Amino acid sequence: MSIFVTGATGYLGSYAVERLLRTTDQRLSLLVRAKDVQGARERLWQSLQLHMGFEEFREHLATRIDVYVGDLTAMRLGLDAERYGRLLKGTESVLHVAAALNRMSARLCHDVNLRGTLEIVELVRAIDAMHGVRRFSFVSTTAVAGERQDETIYEDSAIDFGRKDYDPYARTKKFCEHMIARTLPEVPIAIYRPAIVMGDTRFAATSQFDMVRATAMLARMKVLPLDPGARQDIVPADFVGHAIADLHMKPELRYGIYHLSAGHGSKTNAELMRELRLGGKPLRYAFMPRLGAPFGTTAGLAAASPRGLGVSYAGALLKGFWPYVTFNTIFDNNRVIEELGQVPAPFTQYGSALLDFAIEHGFEYPHEPWPAGPPGAEVSSSPA
Numbered sequence: 001m002s003i004f005v006t007g008a009t010g011y012l013g014s015y016a017v018e019r020l021l022r023t024t025d026q027r028l029s030l031l032v033r034a035k036d037v038q039g040a041r042e043r044l045w046q047s048l049q050l051h052m053g054f055e056e057f058r059e060h061l062a063t064r065i066d067v068y069v070g071d072l073t074a075m076r077l078g079l080d081a082e083r084y085g086r087l088l089k090g091t092e093s094v095l096h097v098a099a100a101l102n103r104m105s106a107r108l109c110h111d112v113n114l115r116g117t118l119e120i121v122e123l124v125r126a127i128d129a130m131h132g133v134r135r136f137s138f139v140s141t142t143a144v145a146g147e148r149q150d151e152t153i154y155e156d157s158a159i160d161f162g163r164k165d166y167d168p169y170a171r172t173k174k175f176c177e178h179m180i181a182r183t184l185p186e187v188p189i190a191i192y193r194p195a196i197v198m199g200d201t202r203f204a205a206t207s208q209f210d211m212v213r214a215t216a217m218l219a220r221m222k223v224l225p226l227d228p229g230a231r232q233d234i235v236p237a238d239f240v241g242h243a244i245a246d247l248h249m250k251p252e253l254r255y256g257i258y259h260l261s262a263g264h265g266s267k268t269n270a271e272l273m274r275e276l277r278l279g280g281k282p283l284r285y286a287f288m289p290r291l292g293a294p295f296g297t298t299a300g301l302a303a304a305s306p307r308g309l310g311v312s313y314a315g316a317l318l319k320g321f322w323p324y325v326t327f328n329t330i331f332d333n334n335r336v337i338e339e340l341g342q343v344p345a346p347f348t349q350y351g352s353a354l355l356d357f358a359i360e361h362g363f364e365y366p367h368e369p370w371p372a373g374p375p376g377a378e379v380s381s382s383p384a
């Protein structure tokens, strides 16, 4: 029997898959968008090379991984009846990590997060009806808490449908949690809500850059339109990825929802700016919180400007993240600490190396291609 995982080609999915491969002996069935099986293997190699060399990857692919080429937004995940039936029969639990994170696209968020999660709900129901499902884990986000200011949020009181949301991403993830709770009352469900995930405490490399790029922009500004005392709930990807995998595997969980966040260990803007370095050098800055509102408006105008002006990307990036950078809200993480006995490292401990890596590589991961030879001829991962 295997664990069915979505989102393995993404940033956090790669961490969860790596952890499951290295700390369990479970088979993994991975849903991957691609033209064909070899294309799917190559996409998995692109995401997993952050964690392992090709030989180890190839060994896992040959012995532990079943690739399912499909798409969340297609009926029955785009699998034919035979493959869908095989997936139902062979799956003991489901870990749904995949999502659309594009805060600017309501259409993508609706399609992938709502329609896609509904497809997963139907899959879980069918598995449960056939032979029971050990656990359905859903990776959500702390953004489901909606618009907030100067608060500490606890898991069970985060969701309030009367509250406005910052963007369609937050709104659709909130509705996913609701849909899962209402449609799968008999299934053991676990919800994991990461906060802002950036970097790794063990190495400088990352393959996800949007928030890192926004942070680098702020770190280079001489005048910071931020409140020095406001806190940023930033948590490393290794803590989050490992927590997702470890919680999914635990025989019993004390709670149904976990914040995967820095919580009370979150650093203030003043601490971040004081302790971070760029190229080994301290940052030079002055805080001017009163410029926050005009700065947010300017980012919005830049986002809407013609591409030719060259500021629309940076504007869109800052516009999308600005509410989360300025809301001075943290997410209590006592549950995950109690459950796993680990506390996430603060961003100041590993953030400088991350920013240096990102700047040095032009905010792109230096991917290694699939090694030469007839693509994947020698790797015999099961079907799809």
Ligand SMILES: NC(=O)c1ccc[n+]([C@@H]2O[C@H](COP(=O)([O-])OP(=O)(O)OC[C@H]3O[C@@H](n4cnc5c(N)ncnc54)[C@H](OP(=O)(O)O)[C@@H]3O)[C@@H](O)[C@H]2O)c1
Pocket: 006, 007, 008, 009, 010, 011, 012, 013, 031, 032, 033, 070, 071, 072, 073, 096, 097, 098, 099, 100, 101, 112, 116, 139, 140, 141, 142, 173, 193, 194, 195, 196, 197, 198, 208
């Ligand atoms: N990163 C963060 O800071 C953060 C914070 C809070 C919560 N989260 C949550 O963590 C989860 C993973 O986020 P991430 O940062 O790893 O995102 P990511 O790197 O963008 O990965 C998204 C994954 O979803 C897959 N996906 C998207 N649309 C799909 C579709 N139609 N069919 C099948 N797969 C599809 C992507 O596949 P392709 O490779 O084919 O595009 C990719 O594997 C999400 O649920 C997100 O809400 C992330």
